[in-house]
Amino acid sequence: MTLLVTGGAGFIGSNFVLDWLAQNDESIVNLDKLTYAGNLQNLASLQDDARHIFVHGDIGDSELLERLLAEHRPRAVLHFAAESHVDRSIHGPEDFIHTNVLGTFRLLDAARQYWQALEAPEKEAFRFLHVSTDEVYGSLAADAPAFTEQHCYEPNSPYSASKAASDHLVRAWHHTYGLPVLTTNCSNNYGPYHFPEKLIPLCIHHALAGQPLPIYGDGRQIRDWLYVQDHCSAIRRVLAAGRVGETYNIGGWNEKTNLEVVQTLCAILDELAPRADGQSYAQQITFVQDRPGHDRRYAIDASKLERELGWKPAETFASGIRKTVQWYLAHQDWVRNVTSGAYRQWIDLQYASPEADTNNRTNKEAA
Numbered sequence: 001m002t003l004l005v006t007g008g009a010g011f012i013g014s015n016f017v018l019d020w021l022a023q024n025d026e027s028i029v030n031l032d033k034l035t036y037a038g039n040l041q042n043l044a045s046l047q048d049d050a051r052h053i054f055v056h057g058d059i060g061d062s063e064l065l066e067r068l069l070a071e072h073r074p075r076a077v078l079h080f081a082a083e084s085h086v087d088r089s090i091h092g093p094e095d096f097i098h099t100n101v102l103g104t105f106r107l108l109d110a111a112r113q114y115w116q117a118l119e120a121p122e123k124e125a126f127r128f129l130h131v132s133t134d135e136v137y138g139s140l141a142a143d144a145p146a147f148t149e150q151h152c153y154e155p156n157s158p159y160s161a162s163k164a165a166s167d168h169l170v171r172a173w174h175h176t177y178g179l180p181v182l183t184t185n186c187s188n189n190y191g192p193y194h195f196p197e198k199l200i201p202l203c204i205h206h207a208l209a210g211q212p213l214p215i216y217g218d219g220r221q222i223r224d225w226l227y228v229q230d231h232c233s234a235i236r237r238v239l240a241a242g243r244v245g246e247t248y249n250i251g252g253w254n255e256k257t258n259l260e261v262v263q264t265l266c267a268i269l270d271e272l273a274p275r276a277d278g279q280s281y282a283q284q285i286t287f288v289q290d291r292p293g294h295d296r297r298y299a300i301d302a303s304k305l306e307r308e309l310g311w312k313p314a315e316t317f318a319s320g321i322r323k324t325v326q327w328y329l330a331h332q333d334w335v336r337n338v339t340s341g342a343y344r345q346w347i348d349l350q351y352a353s354p355e356a357d358t359n360n361r362t363n364k365e366a367a
Helices: 011-023 040-046 062-072 086-091 093-116 120-125 158-177 199-209 228-241 258-272 303-309 317-330 332-340 342-350 354-366
Strands: 002-006 027-032 052-056 076-079 127-133 181-186 188-190 213-216 222-227 247-250 255-257 285-288
Touching: 002 011, 002 062, 011 027, 011 040, 011 228, 027 062, 040 052, 040 332, 052 062, 062 093, 076 093, 076 228, 086 093, 086 158, 093 127, 093 158, 127 158, 127 228, 158 181, 181 228, 188 228, 188 317, 199 213, 199 258, 199 317, 199 332, 213 258, 222 228, 222 258, 222 317, 228 247, 228 303, 247 303, 255 258, 258 285, 258 317, 317 332
Parallel strands: 002 027, 002 076, 027 052, 076 127, 127 181, 181 247, 188 222, 213 285
Antiparallel strands: 222 255
8 A cells, every 4th residue: 555745855844754654564565756844854854754755846747746646556645735835935936826726737637547547446435535634714804703624715825825726626626527526624733844934933043143033024923833743743634534525624723923933932942942142032123114015813623623533632732842842943954954065965966867957957947
């Protein structure tokens, strides 16, 4: 038995691959384009593990998808691959349309053709699990109920619009062609291997480097925070028992303002890695101009997932954020390689072909 995972060298995808192979003997074919946020160092512990089959490639490559599906005959496709940084989507939306919309379309269509040709038992068991975001629902007022699966889609950034489009494609491939799909919409993830452009890893990195900790606007934007390994356990549960065609919201039940998150990080760092001058890292907090169209609040109601499938997060925000800070303090070599671009040099060496060189040049220019 095999799973095909897309984007399995990225933040959430690599955590899922590591988590899955720590608990299962079932192998994973891991397809990742290795753009700036995809990093094989995340998966270094699997280098000699025959259960992990890494393929450097693009979900937009239909011929590659057809070959992988035919060769490995997976019982499920888990689709993590996505451009996911809102700020980058504002400055360069075309990459988000290409990957999140066109890439998802090509993956869906390859999976549909593969699924339709399966024998009855395998066809009945096959699943296409699409990993999405709460940002497709738009922004909530301070006193509004949290997002449920019935909430209207109101995306407000190029990123969330591209993810909303991919969600709609997944729904359409189920209702039009019968493809057995599952969709998950998660809240803000945090934890190990998070690329340091997002709030939590960025602030940890900047704090230790003595740099300003940038917070947009007044810092009162609210997010629901989900520890990445809780997200992985929820995905495993949805894959195992989710109802075909259904959407499941995955949240941590942890609404925090961005300012609260950064202040908590500072307090933990003050304890675990105090500044040489004895002052608090909170002195480095700096408020910067807000980004365009910044959603004020997200909140996930994950009660359907708990009610139907018995899942709830294992980590509180207090326990998860402490584990996250401890991981980054213990893995400064990983942080240095990522922030210096050293891991890209390794990719250039590892995939020294004309096509790979072209892809890597393109990725560097886009970054």
